[in-house]
Amino acid sequence: MSFYQIWIRSFADGNGDGIGDLKGVYEKLDYIRDLGVDGIWFSPIFPSPNADYGYDISDYKNIHPDYGTLEDFRRVLDKAHSLGLKVLLDLVINHTSDEHPWFVESCKGKDNPYSDYYIWRDPVFKKENRLPPNNWFSQFEGLAWEYNETRGQYYLHVFARKQPDLNMDNPKVREEVKNIMRFWLDMGVDGFREDVITYISKDKRLPDGIPFIPAINGLRFYNEGPNLHRFLSEFREVALGYGAVQIGEAPNTSVAGARKYIAGPDRVLDMMIQFETMMADCFLADYIHLPFSLRKLKRAFSRWQYGLGDDAWNALYLENHDHPRVLNRYGSLDHWRASGSMLAACFILQRGTPFIYQGQELGMTNIALDSIEKYNDVVSIYAYHHFHTREKEEKRLKRIHVSSRDSARTPMQWSAADNAGFSACKPWFYVNPNYKTVNAESEDRDPESILNFYRQCLALRKSSETLLKGSYREYMRRSRHIYMFERAYRDERILVICSFSEKPVSLRIPRAFLLKNRAKTDSGAAVQKAYSSAAEGMESEKKRTMQAEVILDNYGTSCTVKMMSDCLKPVVLQPYEVKVLRI
Ligand SMILES: [Ca+2]
Numbered sequence: 181m182s183f184y185q186i187w188i189r190s191f192a193d194g195n196g197d198g199i200g201d202l203k204g205v206y207e208k209l210d211y212i213r214d215l216g217v218d219g220i221w222f223s224p225i226f227p228s229p230n231a232d233y234g235y236d237i238s239d240y241k242n243i244h245p246d247y248g249t250l251e252d253f254r255r256v257l258d259k260a261h262s263l264g265l266k267v268l269l270d271l272v273i274n275h276t277s278d279e280h281p282w283f284v285e286s287c288k289g290k291d292n293p294y295s296d297y298y299i300w301r302d303p304v305f306k307k308e309n310r311l312p313p314n315n316w317f318s319q320f321e322g323l324a325w326e327y328n329e330t331r332g333q334y335y336l337h338v339f340a341r342k343q344p345d346l347n348m349d350n351p352k353v354r355e356e357v358k359n360i361m362r363f364w365l366d367m368g369v370d371g372f373r374e375d376v377i378t379y380i381s382k383d384k385r386l387p388d389g390i391p392f393i394p395a396i397n398g399l400r401f402y403n404e405g406p407n408l409h410r411f412l413s414e415f416r417e418v419a420l421g422y423g424a425v426q427i428g429e430a431p432n433t434s435v436a437g438a439r440k441y442i443a444g445p446d447r448v449l450d451m452m453i454q455f456e457t458m459m460a461d462c463f464l465a466d467y468i469h470l471p472f473s474l475r476k477l478k479r480a481f482s483r484w485q486y487g488l489g490d491d492a493w494n495a496l497y498l499e500n501h502d503h504p505r506v507l508n509r510y511g512s513l514d515h516w517r518a519s520g521s522m523l524a525a526c527f528i529l530q531r532g533t534p535f536i537y538q539g540q541e542l543g544m545t546n547i548a549l550d551s552i553e554k555y556n557d558v559v560s561i562y563a564y565h566h567f568h569t570r571e572k573e574e575k576r577l578k579r580i581h582v583s584s585r586d587s588a589r590t591p592m593q594w595s596a597a598d599n600a601g602f603s604a605c606k607p608w609f610y611v612n613p614n615y616k617t618v619n620a621e622s623e624d625r626d627p628e629s630i631l632n633f634y635r636q637c638l639a640l641r642k643s644s645e646t647l648l649k650g651s652y653r654e655y656m657r658r659s660r661h662i663y664m665f666e667r668a669y670r671d672e673r674i675l676v677i678c679s680f681s682e683k684p685v686s687l688r689i690p691r692a693f694l695l696k697n698r699a700k701t702d703s704g705a706a707v708q709k710a711y712s713s714a715a716e717g718m719e720s721e722k723k724r725t726m727q728a729e730v731i732l733d734n735y736g737t738s739c740t741v742k743m744m745s746d747c748l749k750p751v752v753l754q755p756y757e758v759k760v761l762r763i
Contacts (some may be wrong), residue, residue: 181425182534182638183268184217187501188225188247189233190591191538193603199607200591200602202248203573206256209263211620215541215631218637219266221373221427225253231278231342232320232558233501234270235375235715236277240360240365257368268425269364271372273357274379275343282356283344286335287328297353298344299336299382303327315388316398321562322400331377336386338379338402340558348380348411361418373453377412378430378437381405393464403432404440412441412448413698427452429496435487443492451495451533456480460499461509466583472510474680478654478663485652485753487530494532498523504587508546511756512682516543520574521633521734525758526663526678528637531652536634539592542623543630547585547612552580554610559583595621634733640732640760646672655690662753666693674731677760679753689747694726694763730761 186205194203202225212220224234227244234244243253260267276283285294289430301313312334318341325334326341336345348352361372382402389397412428419426428449430438460477462469484494498506501520511519520543528534549555552564560580568576581587586609592614595601600615612618623629641647650669656662661681667674675693679685726747735757744751744761753759 181219181266182217182246182528182641183219183221183266183536184215185221185223185500185535185537187223187233187538187589190589190602190607190609192592192594193607196604197246198603198605199246199608202252202256206252206259209256209259209265213263213265213607214258215536215636216635216642217536218258218264219268219370221268221535222270224270224272227341229277231277231340232468233556235272236275236279236340236343236416237272238277238279238281240356243361252369257315261368266370266425267368268371268373268427269369271357271361271377272374272375273346273348273360274376275337275339275345278342278344278653287330289331296350297347299386300328300331300333301325301336301386301509302333305718314386314387314398315391316401317389317394319396320558322566336382338376338398339698345382346380348634349382349384349407354411354414354557357415358418361415365418365422365424369424371419371450372427374426374428374449376431377428377449378404378408378433378441381407381411396464399432401603404437408445409440409448413446416448425450427451427453431455435483439488439492443488447492451493453495453497453535454484456483457527458503462583465559466503466585467559467579469582474660474663475658478657481527481530481663482652482654482657482665485654494530494534495535496527496530496723497535497537499537499588500535501537501588501652502585504583504585505544505546506540507543508582508587510680513545515682515756516545517628517630518734518754522678522680522756522758523707524630524634524637525676525732525734525760528641529647529667529674529676529760530665531650531667534638534641537588537613539588539590541631541634542593542618542620544590544593544612544618545614546581546584547590547610548577548581549586549610550577552577555580555586556589556609557585557594560586593619595619636732644674645669645676646762650674655693656687659687661685662687664690673763675728675763677751677753677761678758679756681753682755684755685753686750687753688750689726689728694728726763728761728763730759732758734758 189200191200192204192208194201225243225247226237227239227242228234228236243250257267282294282297285292286298303310316324318324318337320340323339324336327334335602337343338345379402380407391397426449430452433454442452443447453565457480461472480575488494506523507520564580590612591600591602591607593600599607600611616674623631646667646669650667653666655664663678665676728744728747735754
């Protein structure tokens, strides 16, 4: 499987009001199918006051009026299915919106049916000062507690103030979750991506955290909490009844942590979306920016590839709605086409299920708005007003440019027409000015475009048992410029060589890759000869030849070499080149 993520507000506007919607999605389903993915994951499309753009839900069983109706959704679902595309929805159950009727009721007092749906605690008084029940910080904005006058209590919000955390220890809340799941599964939805699912079980004592890094103060008391597995197994029972897919988002999970939930007979999720591969240029969060480290990225890739091995399945991704564009982060604007396409191969060809975020397949890049007033992202706005406030305006804005989630939320660039072909009128958010060159229509026509490279990668993956099922092995682990890995299945071996360098790099194909070759193609005789001679040490290295077929190269049609006739010679990789070899 492979999935395409839609963040609907910026995907395609079908009714001309400047906001993406289901009608727009309907019209673009062929485009998604042609990309070569097997399904769609929709970020939330439900009614929401948009404090965190849909991740604050006020009605779980309906569609946001901006995006259409339940009928519109059924049309999209039916057409997607007819095109062979699965459809996953976002299940956001760690918290609701503060405008959800459950919360509105819960605020009214301690003796109504929804009183215990959220996590309420009495204040602590010190010298007559009213204080929250503990020292936890939210991950989005300030303290994790908000006082409610009517109840005379604080409620917990691990994210924004407008996102109160649900009390999952309450069995009624878990029944609500199951009802929500059944509602959509009955309609024909194929599964869920489950938002911050590893946070849903809190340590009931709610102890103070160790004040070290404010945003994660308290994390250890709600990340993979005491009842997480039990709650998830209840939800799993519902999903299994429908054969539905469940992919959990797990912001702070290690390989060992993830295995408890996705490996073995007790597994309660099919995959986990880990965050380690998104940390190669930052510390804990995108806002705390560091220079990109390829070695850090490779360590994260391989830790998960080896760590899950044959026991569990990886979710592969480099972009989503929560991060700035990967081309700015791990690639190079100076080598836009090459780095944008190399970054496709470097994750899609690993072992696992790739997730591609809208616009990633076009090489969309970050937007640099000239004032904080123009940003919408609650995280960026909080960071701007609370951190580095003594720095010059220019520098502060630059921090937002490199880190804001808004860069992933600019309108999709469909063509060079007005508003990037996203809408007939002014879009709800700023269009990246590079849309004249970076857009789906012109890239569709260009055989060497990033878009066509994504199509090639996905097609290659789908057609190759080795890429779908094969084992993973990394080479040149210590290199600061090259990420190289092998996929092997039965007699076939595929080597993916990715350059992350601004300059040409010369390297040798690792002998371990060549010598274990048992190819039986028309070049088999020569290869077999070289294999045995190498193994026996009969022939000098100079005389040996090893052949490999180049099955993918992002220097495109300019790379006419379909066979590398002598793999023992050094290979030169152009800046951000990727070469995929098969022997
Ligand atoms: Ca619209």
